[in-house]
Amino acid sequence: MNLLDVKDKVLVTGGTGMVGVALQKILPHATYVGSKYDLTKLDRTLELFDEVKPEYVIHLAAKVSGMKGNMDALGTHYTENVYMNTNVLEASRLHNITKVLSVLSTCVYPEFAKLPYVEEDIHKGMPHYTNMGYGFSKRMLDVQARAYRDQYGSNFVNIIPNNLFGENDNFHLVESHVIPSVIRKVYEAKRNNTNITLWGDGSPRREFTYSNDLAEIIVYMFNNYDEADPINVGNPGEHTIKELCEMVCEFLEYDNEITWDTSVSNGQPRKPSDNTKFLELGWDNDRYTDFRTALKNTCDWFVENYENVRGVK
Numbered sequence: 561m562n563l564l565d566v567k568d569k570v571l572v573t574g575g576t577g578m579v580g581v582a583l584q585k586i587l588p589h590a591t592y593v594g595s596k597y598d599l600t601k602l603d604r605t606l607e608l609f610d611e612v613k614p615e616y617v618i619h620l621a622a623k624v625s626g627m628k629g630n631m632d633a634l635g636t637h638y639t640e641n642v643y644m645n646t647n648v649l650e651a652s653r654l655h656n657i658t659k660v661l662s663v664l665s666t667c668v669y670p671e672f673a674k675l676p677y678v679e680e681d682i683h684k685g686m687p688h689y690t691n692m693g694y695g696f697s698k699r700m701l702d703v704q705a706r707a708y709r710d711q712y713g714s715n716f717v718n719i720i721p722n723n724l725f726g727e728n729d730n731f732h733l734v735e736s737h738v739i740p741s742v743i744r745k746v747y748e749a750k751r752n753n754t755n756i757t758l759w760g761d762g763s764p765r766r767e768f769t770y771s772n773d774l775a776e777i778i779v780y781m782f783n784n785y786d787e788a789d790p791i792n793v794g795n796p797g798e799h800t801i802k803e804l805c806e807m808v809c810e811f812l813e814y815d816n817e818i819t820w821d822t823s824v825s826n827g828q829p830r831k832p833s834d835n836t837k838f839l840e841l842g843w844d845n846d847r848y849t850d851f852r853t854a855l856k857n858t859c860d861w862f863v864e865n866y867e868n869v870r871g872v873k
């Protein structure tokens with residue numbers, strides 16, 4: 561039985577974002593809200609819960625940015641996310657919500673954690689300075705969920721995806737993550753017949769999970785996991801930034817020059833995460849969409865929707 565099939569009982573915060581829109585396709589009966597209810601304010605959060613009266617909550621709302629956006633506003637990423645998370649879990653406690661699933665990020669892991677990342681290491685050192693505010697705010701979700709479980713018996717669970725991408729991502733030139741940023745730069749250079757410059761030397765390796773896969777994973781974990789420990793759930797396949805750029809250039813038929821600006825930091829060379837615990841819960845690596853297919857879908861969607869894409873319009 562899918563717990564989340566119940567009509568009018570599931571509230572999804574961040575329901576207008578990339579993952580929220582992916583979830584809408586497989587969970588049409590839930591209530592999806594964006595920032596109309598400002599979750600950094602406890603009174604607005606309680607108004608939302610009073611109005612929807614949910615039994616289950618999927619908490620996706622967050623201030624999310626790529627490396628530059630995070631570095632330029634470490635404080636905002638910390639404070640807004642801590643307020644949102646604190647208010648959503650507190651409102652869930654006050655409303656006796658049966659279960660809350662929240663989404664962390666591999667940014668929670670310490671800069672010098674051993675690789676691949678394992679869940680036990682989350683709090684063992686400072687996150688990388690480039691996303692220190694966001695990383696710590698996500699760690700606090702783990703702290704609050706454990707504390708509330710201990711004191712109030714709350715069934716609050718947390719999952720840890722790696723980098724996400726897909727349709728309805730944010731394609732803003734400063735605030736976006738690497739995949740939407742590359743897609744946009746390549747597409748616009750193709751339209752204008754110009755060359756492009758990308759940050760770093762293209763050598764860092766990253767794991768990427770398709771937003772539609774994360775939507776499936778959220779439903780899966782909601783139905784199959786009730787423990788305090790957060791679980792890595794991302795696709796463990798690694799790709800260099802250069803590799804993904806080459807794929808985007810192929811899909812968008814761009815063959816002008818790409819310059820790698822090595823004066824800009826590469827960031828961490830690798831950030832692999834170990835999804836063994838997730839596999840032990842019954843997930844299978846074959847259930848992740850093949851990276852090339854997911855990237856092609858995202859490029860096609862971007863081209864079709866260019867004028868109205870978030871961050872472009």
Ligand code: NDP
Nearest residue numbers: 574575576577578579594595598599620621622624665724
């Ligand atoms: P998006 O940036 O696409 O969406 C963010 C959502 O949060 C939107 O619905 C937005 O509403 C809402 N929101 C932002 N600020 C507020 C606020 N003050 N009050 C209420 N709602 C607010 O995020 P994603 O879909 O990419 O991410 C989903 C989750 O996954 C997040 O928790 C994120 O931290 C996590 N994650 C994301 C990764 C990624 O690479 N994108 C990687 C790992 C984890 P509105 O549309 O109205 O602005």
